[in-house]
Amino acid sequence: MxxxxxxxxxxxxxxxxxxxxxxxxxxxxxxxxxxxxxxxxxxxxxxxxxxxxxxxxxxxxxxxxxxxxxxxxxxxxxxxxxxxxxxxxxxxxxxxxxxxxxxxxxxxxxxRNKIVADGLEDATFDVTNKGIHVNATSFNDLIEDPDTVLVDMRNHYESEIGHFKNAWTPDVDTFRDSLDYIEDKLKDNKQDKKLVMYCTGGIRCEKASAYYKHKGFENVYQLEGGIIEYHRQVTEQGLENKFKGKNFVFDHRLSEKIGEEVIANCHQCGEPCDTHTNCANDACHLLFIQCDSCKEKLENCCSEECNDIIQLPYEEQKALRAGHYNSNNIFKKGRSEKLAFKKS
Missing domain, CATH: 3.30.70.100 (Alpha-Beta Plaits)
Known part of the structure; x- marks a missing residue:
């Protein structure tokens, strides 16, 4: 078996x-x-x-x-x-x-302990007591409402290449970082504003909507099915697309094109670019944005240093990696000091 x-x-x-x-x-x-x-x-x-x-x-x-x-x-x-x-x-x-x-x-x-890591240890929090789900049409109307606060529940490297019009894109590395940070920033608007959230496919928003209801927010909404479902609906129904750029995805594709705009830049030369890659040096494997010109020049590496390493015989590269862990570099996802034009 x-x-x-x-x-x-x-x-x-x-x-x-x-x-x-x-x-x-x-x-x-x-x-x-x-x-x-x-x-x-x-x-x-x-x-x-x-x-x-x-x-x-x-x-x-x-x-x-x-x-x-x-x-x-x-x-x-x-x-x-x-x-x-x-x-x-x-x-x-x-x-x-x-x-x-x-x-x-x-x-x-x-x-896993949880399907979405949130860092919460609150036994009174009911993840099924979620906010109001809205489709693409209602979402488009909501985000034009002056009483709406539209929040991107994704991480900085995701929103950097694409986000909705009028969205607040918190500069966070993880979902767990975002929960308390967003609550603190919006603590004075728990009753008078509509809190509208979106993410890639809806899973993070669903947990966040329940969490913010638990924390006293009265008007909580989420984009049902996230950006993926929004893209399907606006395409099939001929609705106005209010998403700019690409949607970051967690498979080998790394992104899907949603809007026509390129809103990011190459982290190495600064030219307009929204294509993520992982450094070819397995000891680094940093996720960053790289244009075709820099990819060719540096052979898919994030720096001259990493490019030098991949020229070595495989066994030498393997010996250099021994006892070292690259999880911190991977976690930085575009924040490395090696990148001259990273998002600050």
């Missing part, structure tokens, strides 16, 4: 290309009290592995958060499986507008 992925990313890439099938990139979440997350985790793997599902899925006592890809011709089979899990019946599936057959290359299903 196989309960874990056994193929490398490169082995899986070859199989995907040989199969020649179109794949769909999908995300969904659901907050629900799950008694035995490990049991659910194993159940999902046993059924999804034969369907050729790939992706990153977190299961916790508070629910499930899934970002995955699946062969398009098995979508109905996948949906049928979800509908036979009571709390996932008719769950909203956010299907990406821009597809990449290699958006995910492994099936990773992990049990």
């Amino acid at each position: 196989q309960l874990y992925n056994k193929l490398s990313a490169e082995e899986r890439r070859v199989l995907i290309r040989e199969a020649g099938k179109e794949r769909l990139t999908i995300s969904f979440y659901q907050y629900h009290n799950i008694g035995n997350p490990q049991l659910l985790r194993d159940h999902l793997f046993l059924h999804w592995h034969p369907m050729d599902v790939l992706g990153r899925i977190y299961v916790a006592h508070e629910g499930i958060n899934a970002q995955l890809s699946i062969p398009a011709d098995r979508f109905e089979e996948f949906k049928h499986f979800l509908d036979h899990i009571n709390f996932l019946e008719n769950v909203r599936l956010n299907i990406a507008r821009e597809h990449d057959n290699e958006s995910f290359l492994k099936l990773k299903i992990k049990v």
